[in-house]
Amino acid sequence: MRFALLVSPAVNRVYAQSAGALATAELGAINERVLNGELTDLREQVLGSVSYLTFSATEPELTPLARTWLSNLSATFALFRLDADDRLVPLDLDRWDELDSDLLTIQKYAGKTNESFTKLLLNVTLAASAFTAEKRALSVLDPLCGRGTTLNQALMYGFHATGVEHDKKDYEAFALFIQRWVKDKRLKHTAVAGHVKGHPKLDLALGVDKERFKAGDTLRVSYVNADTHAIADVFQPRSFDLIVTDAPYGVQHGAQSGDGLSRRPLELLTSALPIWRAALRPGGAIGISWNDLVLRRDKLAQLLTENSLQVCDSPPYRGFLHRVDSSIERDLIVARAP
Numbered sequence: 001m002r003f004a005l006l007v008s009p010a011v012n013r014v015y016a017q018s019a020g021a022l023a024t025a026e027l028g029a030i031n032e033r034v035l036n037g038e039l040t041d042l043r044e045q046v047l048g049s050v051s052y053l054t055f056s057a058t059e060p061e062l063t064p065l066a067r068t069w070l071s072n073l074s075a076t077f078a079l080f081r082l083d084a085d086d087r088l089v090p091l092d093l094d095r096w097d098e099l100d101s102d103l104l105t106i107q108k109y110a111g112k113t114n115e116s117f118t119k120l121l122l123n124v125t126l127a128a129s130a131f132t133a134e135k136r137a138l139s140v141l142d143p144l145c146g147r148g149t150t151l152n153q154a155l156m157y158g159f160h161a162t163g164v165e166h167d168k169k170d171y172e173a174f175a176l177f178i179q180r181w182v183k184d185k186r187l188k189h190t191a192v193a194g195h196v197k198g199h200p201k202l203d204l205a206l207g208v209d210k211e212r213f214k215a216g217d218t219l220r221v222s223y224v225n226a227d228t229h230a231i232a233d234v235f236q237p238r239s240f241d242l243i244v245t246d247a248p249y250g251v252q253h254g255a256q257s258g259d260g261l262s263r264r265p266l267e268l269l270t271s272a273l274p275i276w277r278a279a280l281r282p283g284g285a286i287g288i289s290w291n292d293l294v295l296r297r298d299k300l301a302q303l304l305t306e307n308s309l310q311v312c313d314s315p316p317y318r319g320f321l322h323r324v325d326s327s328i329e330r331d332l333i334v335a336r337a338p
């Protein structure tokens with residue numbers, strides 16, 4: 001049986017020509033890691049003047065596992081089965097989203113990592129981990145978190161989120177935003193602004209609904225305003241299931257003034273990776289996006305390997321390189337902690 005996925009218009013706007021290729025790579029990585037290759041013949045196909053990502057499955061119905069992952073791909077707008085005449089039969093989506101989607105879209109600022117791309121990076125990192133079947137809320141760390149796009153996407157999925165960022169303005173902006181957002185949504189929550197080892201820290205716990213809050217079933221978000229190297233002092237080793245981060249691009253970006261470290265991604269990653277590695281649980285995975293024009297993939301892969309991480313190097317995981325602008329060609333790399 002053949003199926004078709006319609007890529008969301010928002011994703012098409014972000015990546016322009018690369019949207020189909022990125023969606024194919026995302027589904028390819030998930031198919032390989034989580035779905036044991038049950039989907040075959042993935043390709044872009046035009047049906048009635050519109051481009052779809054199409055694929056085959058041996059059974060007439062998608063398995064529940066395939067359906068749920070397909071529903072949560074970063075590019076998914078709608079999902080269809082193709083009947084014998086290539087007519088589209090719509091299928092229900094089963095989204096993981098626990099919160100309103102404006103959590104991801106309200107904040108707008110120069111240097112924001114696009115929210116669809118952030119979801120893609122989280123998805124392929126999760127897929128590479130040993131935790132895809134876990135029922136508990138996973139814990140996600142973004143060690144260079146800016147104003148928290150990864151943290152927000154992790155919360156959307158019902159995961160606990162931790163961010164570290166040295167820019168004070170980013171910390172203050174996120175702290176203001178998230179507290180206002182939970183109030184506006186009338187979500188039960190607690191928020192504590194304090195310090196850890198001298199660094200400003202916000203801890204917020206929110207209940208997706210009143211009952212879950214009462215039962216102590218909360219989603220926790222913590223944000224520490226510190227240099228990423230402070231992670232070793234602030235968190236216990238093996239505290240996080242997933243590390244997901246968009247590294248500095250090594251170029252002046254929008255209104256961000258940039259600093260020495262931000263302009264040298266290789267130096268930053270070389271010194272920070274051993275610290276991040278220690279924070280990762282066995283079975284966990286790390287996903288990093290970066291600017292391929294200032295740091296070659298092979299060099300980053302070598303760094304990850306030197307830190308006892310297993311790089312995912314199959315064809316889908318090598319299909320994410322895309323142009324952002326004249327000074328940024330973004331790629332992502334994912335590695336597992338054995």
Ligand SMILES: C[S@@+](CC[C@H](N)C(=O)[O-])C[C@H]1O[C@@H](n2cnc3c(N)ncnc32)[C@H](O)[C@@H]1O
Pocket residue numbers: 111112113114143144145146147148149150164165166167170226227228229246247248249261262268
């Ligand atoms: C590409 S941006 C990430 C943006 C973030 N994903 C967002 O959407 O807001 C990289 C971030 O790394 C931060 N950064 C660079 N060097 C750092 C360091 N040594 N410690 C902590 N943060 C750092 C920068 O300030 C910047 O916010």
